[in-house]
Amino acid sequence: MSKTAKPDIPLTRGHKKRERTRQGLIDAALRLFARKEVGEVALLEVASEAEVASGTIYNYFRTRDEVVEAVGIALANEFSETISNLSAEIDSGSRRLAIGVRMFIRRAFADPDWASAVIRVVHFDQAIRSTIAQHVLSDLRAGHEEGVFNYEDEGIALDLVVSCGVGGMRAVVEGRGVENHDIKVAEMVLKALGATPARARKLAQQAL
Numbered sequence: 001m002s003k004t005a006k007p008d009i010p011l012t013r014g015h016k017k018r019e020r021t022r023q024g025l026i027d028a029a030l031r032l033f034a035r036k037e038v039g040e041v042a043l044l045e046v047a048s049e050a051e052v053a054s055g056t057i058y059n060y061f062r063t064r065d066e067v068v069e070a071v072g073i074a075l076a077n078e079f080s081e082t083i084s085n086l087s088a089e090i091d092s093g094s095r096r097l098a099i100g101v102r103m104f105i106r107r108a109f110a111d112p113d114w115a116s117a118v119i120r121v122v123h124f125d126q127a128i129r130s131t132i133a134q135h136v137l138s139d140l141r142a143g144h145e146e147g148v149f150n151y152e153d154e155g156i157a158l159d160l161v162v163s164c165g166v167g168g169m170r171a172v173v174e175g176r177g178v179e180n181h182d183i184k185v186a187e188m189v190l191k192a193l194g195a196t197p198a199r200a201r202k203l204a205q206q207a208l
């Protein structure tokens with residue numbers, strides 16, 4: 001540690017309690033977004049869902065947009081951690097992209113409430129869209145350099161992956177998921193990005 005560096009100051013009991021309350025409000029908002037459209041959720045509903053006094057929420061959030069941003073950041077951070085853990089030892093962008101698409105659809109089967117919240121917030125909040133875009137763009141570019149992908153417009157390719165991934169999750173939440181839904185969506189996305197049918201099938205069916 002340098003002479004000018006200051007040691008981390010431990011959180012006081014008050015700070016810890018404040019963080020717990022804030023996280024409780026974010027979790028409550030996430031549950032509400034799983035059941036209702038973002039624009040239909042009021043601040044006082046979040047407070048009620050979190051079982052805190054109605055005035056308490058204003059100590060943490062002033063507007064619904066601030067709540068949505070906090071939820072988006074929380075979901076984005078979870079997204080980043082999930083993808084990083086799954087892809088830590090994989091150096092192929094096309095493989096990482098296939099894994100990412102499949103795991104989000106599989107998560108929708110396992111946790112429909114979480115998926116419902118993601119579907120609503122991803123279209124409303126820039127924080128989660130930006131984080132998703134960073135990961136997808138990295139994998140798209142790597143897959144292009146590998147010679148697996150062949151697309152003309154990077155922005156359209158990004159929109160394709162995100163839209164198909166979210167669409168696959170929506171199908172699951174709405175009860176329209178089919179057998180091997182994650183594999184089928186991933187395979188079609190890979191083919192749309194320029195992978196050969198044989199390569200797309202192999203990548204989409206890789207063991208997770």
